[in-house]
Amino acid sequence: MRATVVGAGVVGLATATALAERGAKVTLIERAENLSASASWLAGGMLAPFCEGESAPPSVVELGRRAIDWWAARAPGVVREGTLVVAPPRDVGEIERFAARTARWERVDEARIAALEPDLAGRFHKGLFFRDEGHIDPRAALQALAERLRARGAEIHFGSDGERLGAGVVVDCRGFAARPHLPELRGVRGEMMRVRSRDVRLTRTVRLLHPRFPLYVVPRSEGEAMIGATMIESGNKGAVAVRSALELLTAVYALHPAFGEAEIVEMSGGVRPAYPDNAPRIEEREGRIFVNGFYRHGFLLAPAFAERAAALAFERTKEHV
Numbered sequence: 001m002r003a004t005v006v007g008a009g010v011v012g013l014a015t016a017t018a019l020a021e022r023g024a025k026v027t028l029i030e031r032a033e034n035l036s037a038s039a040s041w042l043a044g045g046m047l048a049p050f051c052e053g054e055s056a057p058p059s060v061v062e063l064g065r066r067a068i069d070w071w072a073a074r075a076p077g078v079v080r081e082g083t084l085v086v087a088p089p090r091d092v093g094e095i096e097r098f099a100a101r102t103a104r105w106e107r108v109d110e111a112r113i114a115a116l117e118p119d120l121a122g123r124f125h126k127g128l129f130f131r132d133e134g135h136i137d138p139r140a141a142l143q144a145l146a147e148r149l150r151a152r153g154a155e156i157h158f159g160s161d162g163e164r165l166g167a168g169v170v171v172d173c174r175g176f177a178a179r180p181h182l183p184e185l186r187g188v189r190g191e192m193m194r195v196r197s198r199d200v201r202l203t204r205t206v207r208l209l210h211p212r213f214p215l216y217v218v219p220r221s222e223g224e225a226m227i228g229a230t231m232i233e234s235g236n237k238g239a240v241a242v243r244s245a246l247e248l249l250t251a252v253y254a255l256h257p258a259f260g261e262a263e264i265v266e267m268s269g270g271v272r273p274a275y276p277d278n279a280p281r282i283e284e285r286e287g288r289i290f291v292n293g294f295y296r297h298g299f300l301l302a303p304a305f306a307e308r309a310a311a312l313a314f315e316r317t318k319e320h321v
Helices: 010-021 057-066 067-072 095-099 110-116 138-151 242-255 257-261 298-319
Strands: 002-006 024-031 083-084 108-109 126-130 157-160 171-174 186-196 205-208 215-219 224-227 261-276 281-283 288-292
Touching: 002 010, 010 138, 010 171, 010 288, 010 298, 024 205, 083 095, 083 110, 083 298, 095 126, 108 171, 108 298, 110 126, 138 157, 171 298, 186 242, 205 242, 205 261, 215 242, 242 257, 281 298, 288 298
Parallel strands: 002 024, 002 171, 024 157, 083 205, 171 288
Antiparallel strands: 083 126, 108 126, 186 224, 186 261, 205 215, 215 224, 281 288
């Protein structure tokens, strides 16, 4: 079977991978010149289905549970150290609110927090530990999928919008760029920072609960950490806003004041696609299969939806034989 996948973000690469693994001859088309142009390049890479249950529907939790094994089989560097959730003493009630909306956690006290993350010793008195979660470096993961695809004989074309090319079944995974075909989509802007600190080293994703400025910090290699949590209802791309930068820096300083001495390596923003209910969909329109609307759950849900889309593509091919 021949298949063309349009869009080389995490959803497009995962879908192309699922198709290739089933034996399809895959062509992947991306309008940008490289992988770094997608919103996926700026993601946190958290494989945290149970934490996401705090605000996401049960389907996200259930489908996301298999993501960590899918990624571990196809990309390097999956970290299975869980997620630590903490809150400042004045906001400790946020812990109970978070616990009531999530599952598969264990309560941790000050001593346990210090054992999990020594650099946070003495800073937080209570929290939640989600043992079965993890994270991955999105940039390494995207590159790994691209390399696996090429090794399977797939063709990857950069610098094409995907409107003129398309052999066999066409699976459209362009994210917000597909809005002309999917008018229900809206843009949700996310902004992130990458910092390098000599004084604070984390082992796992740490979420800081705050009524106004919730924060997550995801460790990277060589003392770097990715900081994020902004969600702005906007489809506009551009540099990080001053207000967002202040919120992120204020929150990470509350996590540990030593972050005040960290070096800012990168500040970037991207637009994530979302349907009105914030749930992804697979739809057939205009002779294409559209896989879109992943909101903030791209790396978590891409594996499950990629497998579903690949199965549907093969079904459609059989119908036309």
